[in-house]
Amino acid sequence: MSMKKAPEELRFAAMAVDAVIFGIVDKKLHVLVQNVVRPPHYVNMPGFPGGLIDKTETAEDAVERHLDEKVHLPVKDVYVEQLYTFSEINRDKRNRVISVGYIGCVKPDVIQAYDYDDATWIPVKKLGKLAYDHDDMYAKATARLRGKLSYTTVAQFLLPNNFTLTELQEVYEIVLGTDLDKRNFRKKILALDVVKETGRMQEGVKNRPAALYTFKSKTIKELPPVV
Amino acid sequence: MSMKKAPEELRFAAMAVDAVIFGIVDKKLHVLVQNVVRPPHYVNMPGFPGGLIDKTETAEDAVERHLDEKVHLPVKDVYVEQLYTFSEINRDKRNRVISVGYIGCVKPDVIQAYDYDDATWIPVKKLGKLAYDHDDMYAKATARLRGKLSYTTVAQFLLPNNFTLTELQEVYEIVLGTDLDKRNFRKKILALDVVKETGRMQEGVKNRPAALYTFKSKTIKELPPVV
DNA sequence: GCAAAAGTGTTAGGTATACACCCATGC
DNA sequence: GCATGGGTGTATACCTAACACTTTTGC
Numbered sequence: 001m002s003m004k005k006a007p008e009e010l011r012f013a014a015m016a017v018d019a020v021i022f023g024i025v026d027k028k029l030h031v032l033v034q035n036v037v038r039p040p041h042y043v044n045m046p047g048f049p050g051g052l053i054d055k056t057e058t059a060e061d062a063v064e065r066h067l068d069e070k071v072h073l074p075v076k077d078v079y080v081e082q083l084y085t086f087s088e089i090n091r092d093k094r095n096r097v098i099s100v101g102y103i104g105c106v107k108p109d110v111i112q113a114y115d116y117d118d119a120t121w122i123p124v125k126k127l128g129k130l131a132y133d134h135d136d137m138y139a140k141a142t143a144r145l146r147g148k149l150s151y152t153t154v155a156q157f158l159l160p161n162n163f164t165l166t167e168l169q170e171v172y173e174i175v176l177g178t179d180l181d182k183r184n185f186r187k188k189i190l191a192l193d194v195v196k197e198t199g200r201m202q203e204g205v206k207n208r209p210a211a212l213y214t215f216k217s218k219t220i221k222e223l224p225p226v227v
Numbered sequence: 228m229s230m231k232k233a234p235e236e237l238r239f240a241a242m243a244v245d246a247v248i249f250g251i252v253d254k255k256l257h258v259l260v261q262n263v264v265r266p267p268h269y270v271n272m273p274g275f276p277g278g279l280i281d282k283t284e285t286a287e288d289a290v291e292r293h294l295d296e297k298v299h300l301p302v303k304d305v306y307v308e309q310l311y312t313f314s315e316i317n318r319d320k321r322n323r324v325i326s327v328g329y330i331g332c333v334k335p336d337v338i339q340a341y342d343y344d345d346a347t348w349i350p351v352k353k354l355g356k357l358a359y360d361h362d363d364m365y366a367k368a369t370a371r372l373r374g375k376l377s378y379t380t381v382a383q384f385l386l387p388n389n390f391t392l393t394e395l396q397e398v399y400e401i402v403l404g405t406d407l408d409k410r411n412f413r414k415k416i417l418a419l420d421v422v423k424e425t426g427r428m429q430e431g432v433k434n435r436p437a438a439l440y441t442f443k444s445k446t447i448k449e450l451p452p453v454v
Numbered sequence: 455g456c457a458a459a460a461g462t463g464t465t466a467g468g469t470a471t472a473c474a475c476c477c478a479t480g481c
Numbered sequence: 482g483c484a485t486g487g488g489t490g491t492a493t494a495c496c497t498a499a500c501a502c503t504t505t506t507g508c
Contacts (some may be wrong), residue, residue: 013282015240015325055240055323059314085312085327087242087286093505096282098242100312143277166460183462184498207458393487410489411471432483435478 009069013096017063018050018134019106020141021071021078021104021110024158029110029174030086034071036131041093047131048138049119050099059100071119073106079220080104086138091133099132103141105157120163129184149175150225153194157213162198164210165189172227180227192223240323244290244363245277247368248298248305248331250338250348251385256347256353256401257338258365259298263358268320272420274358275365276346277326286327300333306384306447307331311367318360326359332384363386376402376454380421383442389425392416399454407454420451 021032032047049071053062065079067073083101091097111121130138148154155171169185172178189195194214202209248259260273276298280289290307294300310328318324338348357365367445375381382398396412398404422440429436 013242015242053240053314053325055318058316059325082311084309085281085286086493089283089285089326098280098286100376102315164460180328181498182460183500186461188497189455205459206507208460208507210460379483385466391487408488409475413488415470429487432486433480435480435487 007128011036013098015059016050016097016099017053017066017102018048018099018132018137019058019063019067019080019102019104020048020083020138021073021106022120022141022145022158023106024108024171024174025111025121025123026122027174028169030123031127032071032073032121034119034126034161037062038092038094038131040132042131045129045131046120046122047134048101050116052097053100058160063100063102067069067104072116073110075111078106079154080105083137083144086133086137088133090126101156103143103144107157107160109160121180146176148220150215150227153217153221153223155222156218162200162212164202165195165213166210168195168213176227178227188226192226194221194223234251240325240428242280242286243326244280244293244329245275245279245300245326245359245364246290246294246307246329247275247310247365247387248294248300248333249368249372250290250333250400251335251401252348253340253352254397254401255352256387257350258354259300259346260357261298261346265319265321265358272356272358273347273349273354274361275328279324280327288360290327290329294331299343300337301343304337305331305333306381310364310371313364314361315360317377328364328367330371332372332381334384334387334422336387367399373403375447377454378450380442380444380448381446383447389427389439389441391429392422392440393437395422395440403454405454421448421450421452 002168010154023030023032031099034049036042037044037123049066051070052075053059053068057065059082060080060220064075067078068075074166079102083103085098085100087098089096089098113226114121124142127138129135145154149172157170165186166182168189169180169182173180194216196216198212198214200212202212234392250257250259252391258275262271262275263269264271264279275280276293278293278297280286284292286309287307293303294305295302307329308331310330312325312327316323318326325395341348351369356362373377374379376399382395385398385402386394392413393409395416396407396409399412421443423443425439425441427439429439
């Protein structure tokens with residue numbers, strides 16, 4: 001079956017996707033940005049990676065392709081979900097572009113091994129003015145991330161497969177910006193029955209080694225509020 | 228300033244909006260549907276109202292315009308928020324159309340006064356197969372409505388400005404599909420401090436008249452879970 | 455033996471749940 | 482006076498929050 005184009009006068013806009021990819025490095029929340037080169041309005045301003053949707057793709061396909069092509073992040077390394085669609089008429093000052101925004105999370109080992117010059121992981125506290133309407137996109141993205149963290153098991157996509165309960169707690173503290181009580185956090189998370197002990201221990205640490213845990217399910221699950 | 232079109236080969240898709248509008252009639256949750264006439268695939272199948280985004284509009288503008296034009300629901304009568312963007316390649320079998328879905332809520336008096344033949348409020352329990360991917364859209368829409376009801380003051384958009392606490396409780400029961408305890412519900416909702424007594428009472432009821440309440444704020448607010 | 459992080463329980467306060475009867479009104 | 486829905490309080494179980502010391506390891 002062949003898909004026809006809509007009549008020309010209806011196709012005034014290009015469709016794009018953009019992705020706000022989060023990750024934790026050095027106990028700080030980071031996002032992946034790339035300089036935008038789109039004269040005359042946005043030259044060397046950081047923005048979130050993205051690009052146009054192709055006629056053979058869904059938006060989900062497009063975001064995966066652009067993450068791979070533009071910033072060398074293969075699909076398998078990133079959890080993505082749709083965030084919000086941005087359609088302000090002048091959001092891209094050159095042409096009308098409507099963009100479907102996504103959020104994503106990557107595990108720390110992916111960031112550690114990240115080796116691509118044209119994109120940068122920057123701590124969210126150091127984010128300045130971004131290209132297009134990406135400031136707005138960032139605001140929606142962090143709000144979503146915080147919500148998801150409390151009510152789902154997204155934390156698993158910001159951690160290695162095996163992690164200590166302290167590391168898990170730190171994910172919550174870093175993203176939510178609050179300190180949590182160690183004993184209460186452990187009681188809560190264990191009661192939720194989403195993680196299990198691997199039986200293995202931390203190695204090569206210069207203090208008492210912690211037990212390593214893993215999420216029982218590899219997929220995101222809804223939860224009663226963790227925090 | 229004039230907005231250029233993107234190059235022709237990038238503009239393969241038309242952009243649309245669709246809106247799942249909820250309302251309560253006779254203590255049952257209803258949605259507004261309209262028969263789709265789009266031969267050869269969708270003829271006289273119910274679908275949610277919507278239409279194309281125009282080059283001078285944002286998606287939000289478009290959804291408001293189409294609700295007004297296609298189903299005679301003026302903006303002022305409906306609370307709308309963006310839901311999700313649907314981009315499956317064959318979601319509209321004739322042309323490539325990407326649609327930004329919205330959910331909306333209207334107050335019962337709007338439905339009571341509703342007088343337009345080309346659209347119908349139907350009880351959600353009677354929804355059958357819908358046009359396009361609107362089944363999927365409906366699933367996302369109800370899930371969102373349930374979430375919003377528990378964590379925000381959306382209920383205000385499904386009720387008259389003045390309502391009894393029993394009516395408020397019924398909104399929760401109808402949408403969430405659960406029975407709630409009257410005393411506990413009242414304690415909870417009053418503790419949240421979002422409604423206030425108007426000082427007025429129900430009139431013309433054949434039993435003890437209930438006190439009328441109103442929401443303190445006309446806009447949606449986040450809440451700790453009501454239910 | 456010291457520095458560093460791991461691991462572990464109890465108490466008190468507050469919140470959620472379960473539950474039943476009297477009240478005001480119209481007819 | 483009866484039918485209808487309005488309005489109210491208490492006791493218990495559960496959950497949350499606050500809080501400090503001992504353990505294990507590397508150096």
